[in-house]
Amino acid sequence: MQLSLHADYSLRVLLYLGSHPNETVTTRTISLAYGISKHHLVRVVQTLAEAGYVALLPGRNGGIRLAMDPEEIRIGDVVRRAEPNLTLLECFDPATNTCPIISVCGLKGVLHVALRAFLAELDKHTLGSLMTAQRQRKLSAAFVEFTGRAK
Secondary structure (H helix, E strand, C coil): CCCCHHHHHHHHHHHHHHHCCCCCECHHHHHHHHCCCHHHHHHHHHHHHHCCCEEEECCCCCEEEECCCHHHCEHHHHHHHHCCCCCCCHHHCCCCCCCCCHHHHCHHHHHHHHHHHHHHHHHCCEHHHHCCHHHHHHHHHHHHHHHHHHC
């Protein structure tokens, strides 16, 4: 299983904001920190804002910041919200399923259990649980180092 770039970037934005608590940053800053497209980040940030994870601050000195306590941001919820398609197989969607062996193969049930286990594990973790003081320092240092190389 591979998450989409949208889900990946959603998690990255939250990690960046979690490592810069109480700061307002621009999408350009995050884009430079990760070396990824600002265009993609704008859509990601919109998804995160619609979910209430980030606040959009308009204006000349605007940007984005966390809108929730990091302990309230469950990683599993972020993935569910940001991942456009958790349908692992065609047969997961009855409306589009054309698989002729769905009633006898047994694979759908196994993969459904695996997907639930994957999400259940992610649900055990919050952005706050990932943001130990040591990890915040290491992330901040990594972003500074990468941004310095990217210029």
